[in-house]
Amino acid sequence: MVRIIGILTGLVFTLAVLISFGVDTYSNLTTEAEETAEHHFHAEPLDVSFPHDGPFGKWDTAQLQRGYVVYKEVCSACHSLKYVAFRDLADLGYTEAEVQALAAEWQVPGIDPRTGETVMRAAEPTDYFPSPYPNDVAAAAANNNAIPPDLSLMTKARHGGAPYVYSLLTGYEDPATYSHDGERLLEAYPDFEVPTGLYFNPYFPNLNLAMAPPLTTTGQVTYEDGTEATIAQMSKDVSAFLSWTAEPTMDDRKQTGWPVLGFVLFATILAYLSKKQIWAAVKPAKRKH
Template identity: 60%
Template sequence: MARILSILVGLFFTVALAWSFGLGFYTWATDPAAPTAEHEFHLHPKEVAFASDGAFGKFDKQQLQRGFQVYKEVCSACHSLNHVAFRDLAQLGYSEGQVKAIAAGFQVPGVDPTTGEANLRPGLPTDYFPKPFANDVAARAANNNAVPPDLSLMTKARHEGPAYVYSLLTGFQAQPAELLKKFPDSKTPNGLHYNPYFANLNLAMAPPLTGDGQVEYGPGNPKPTVDQMSKDVSAFLIWTAEPSLDKRKQTGLAVTLFLLFATVLGYMAYRNIWAGKKH
């Protein structure tokens, strides 16, 4: 009796699941979802190339230094780099003295040795980049109720991360008239900014790069246009997300060559050992 009951219960749930699946499929086929502004006007990231792309790509240290300069002078006012220490900047080609000077230019949380009270002190090479806001409440108050994300792993956390960051920085624009005509209720709310490369088309971040020459590059560097600065800071964020990328590629190439050599050697040994043998 118990066996028959368990079979009936299982059969009931199987039929219920099949019915739900069939009903859902029928609804999807006969009553498609209404079009949305996000679906029709959200754009795929732009095509952009970086020196580190591909199996043989390598970081362009000069570009990474330019990207760090853009981050320091523009992005660091709102975005943190929680996983990057000042001493890591030596990988970009900065000298020990330059790293110390960069670190000292930031105020990091510390403790007064005489009173034991929390305070702020100049950074040291061993410190990590400090957060720009004391807490999320302060961050929301300064950014239209949005908390600016940490950028350390941004190019890994987003699909086509480097292209996404570049597209977002260069994608701020006025809402298309076609969008407002087709979706009158999709007008960008006050305090937000239209950007077709963002998932819901509107974000709290104002355009951070507002014009050419906003960051002054030194001699021997390309002109600091909005497009160039966007590429440079995107390249820098590729490095923050994976600083060992160059070494990983070198190791991968060496391992691949070794495996190819071992495969050929193994095949030749096999042919030599079994050349005179018959199955």
């Protein structure tokens, strides 16, 4: 009797779960989702091109060096590059001595050989870019409970890549005047508000971004090559630099890819001609009707 009651109880429970699942599924399939301001006014990345775009594109080392300056002077205050070592900067056209000098401008944790205590020391080329915060708790406390993401792979991690980063950096807007395709945000959604401590940016998925506008004025950094450091120029340069940090071997990959494709094409043609030569003397069998 106990076993029968247990089986019946299990069947009732299973039936209840199936009914609940069916009702929820039907409700989700038949109920139209309410369109939100985030969905309606979210903007796609701008159509901006870079020298490294396309199968024949290459890194513009001058642009990458300018992008490094923007990262160092602006972005590094909040964001890390934990997968990039200072020695990798040699790929940007810097000499060994210049790489050592650039690394020495940074402070990284070290060990005092006399006391064994943790100290800060000048970075060496073999060190990786340090985090601006000792841990995530400190990072969240300094950024309205939002932990700034590491930027090493950012252009690979976000849909749109470098154009997305460029759009985000240049896309801060005033929600009171923002319009998309001729439709004003606050006219369509009068209750829309930007929470305290956040900033309106239509290129961010939920429109509200914890990061304050990092690039705010022309001349915020100084380029050694004399290029005018406008907001658009700085945004494009640092976007290209972050494309390089995400895929530093892109040039090598493209240079290797074309010979490989050429070899595959040649091998395909050779295999086809060989097949024609081998089977040339073989006559197809006649079909019997």
